[in-house]
Amino acid sequence: DVRLVESGGGLVQPGGSLRLSCAASGFTFSTHSMNWVRQAPGKGLEWVSYINSGSTTIYYADSVKGRFTISRDNAKNSLYLQMNSLRVEDTALYYCVRPMATREESFDYWGQGALVTVSS
Amino acid sequence: QSALTQPASVSGSLGQSITISCTGTSSDIGGYNYVSWYQQHPGKAPKLMIYDVSNRPSGVSNRFSGSKSGNTASLTISGLQADDEADYYCSSYINTFTLVVFGGGTKLTVL
Numbered sequence: 001d002v003r004l005v006e007s008g009g010g011l012v013q014p015g016g017s018l019r020l021s022c023a024a025s026g027f028t029f030s031t032h033s034m035n036w037v038r039q040a041p042g043k044g045l046e047w048v049s050y051i052n053s054g055s056t057t058i059y060y061a062d063s064v065k066g067r068f069t070i071s072r073d074n075a076k077n078s079l080y081l082q083m084n085s086l087r088v089e090d091t092a093l094y095y096c097v098r099p100m101a102t103r104e105e106s107f108d109y110w111g112q113g114a115l116v117t118v119s120s
Numbered sequence: 121q122s123a124l125t126q127p128a129s130v131s132g133s134l135g136q137s138i139t140i141s142c143t144g145t146s147s148d149i150g151g152y153n154y155v156s157w158y159q160q161h162p163g164k165a166p167k168l169m170i171y172d173v174s175n176r177p178s179g180v181s182n183r184f185s186g187s188k189s190g191n192t193a194s195l196t197i198s199g200l201q202a203d204d205e206a207d208y209y210c211s212s213y214i215n216t217f218t219l220v221v222f223g224g225g226t227k228l229t230v231l
Contacts, residue, residue: 035219044123045158045166045209045222059217095165105213105220106156106171113165 002026002109004096009114016086020114022079022096030074033104036081038092039113048094049081050104064090086118124149124210124223131229137198140226142210143191148221150191154213157186157195161206170195197228205230
């Protein structure tokens with residue numbers, strides 16, 4: 001079974017940094033693009049970032065561009081999100097998300113999320 | 121990019137049908153047949169229910185159907201069941217660099 005397990009969330013002060021990790025299993029990680037999607041408490045979903053299978057194509061939402069960096073290690077079946085210059089509005093549950101094999105804009109597997117709280 | 125527009129809440133009785141709308145623009149919903157719908161129960165991760173406007177992933181009940189007209193997509197749930205009570209989110213492909221935009225979500229209450 002496909003499994004995505006996020007880790008690395010926690011409480012950080014505004015301006016601080018945090019690195020999220022996502023351990024993938026149950027599928028050939030190296031052949032799939034991956035995404036991060038976040039959900040602020042009581043709010044809707046927001047796409048954050050995309051990385052293709054070979055790390056040659058990367059996209060970010062305007063809200064995080066220049067502050068967040070997505071990366072992956074196919075040898076370790078892992079996805080990462082380095083978050084710098086964190087703001088209060090970055091507080092959210094961050095999901096590691098795998099798109100369908102043939103539809104990169106439709107997400108068929110989601111982790112349980114890592115909670116990031118930015119507060120002083 | 122602004123979020124797609126969904127009603128905040130809808131309700132329906134057991135066994136009835138409901139439809140949730142999702143309105144965008146010609147740059148997202150109207151421009152592509154890449155609309156998806158997700159179901160999210162409280163405290164759970166979202167689940168893909170519909171992709172490419174009207175296709176169901178394997179394992180999703182045929183009580184769930186999707187459609188699109190112009191800049192508005194719709195999710196219809198027929199034969200409402202208690203377990204359908206959840207939040208529903210639409211999404212659409214925008215462009216290569218932004219990838220997708222989500223709707224604000226609709227809370228479905230089953231009476």
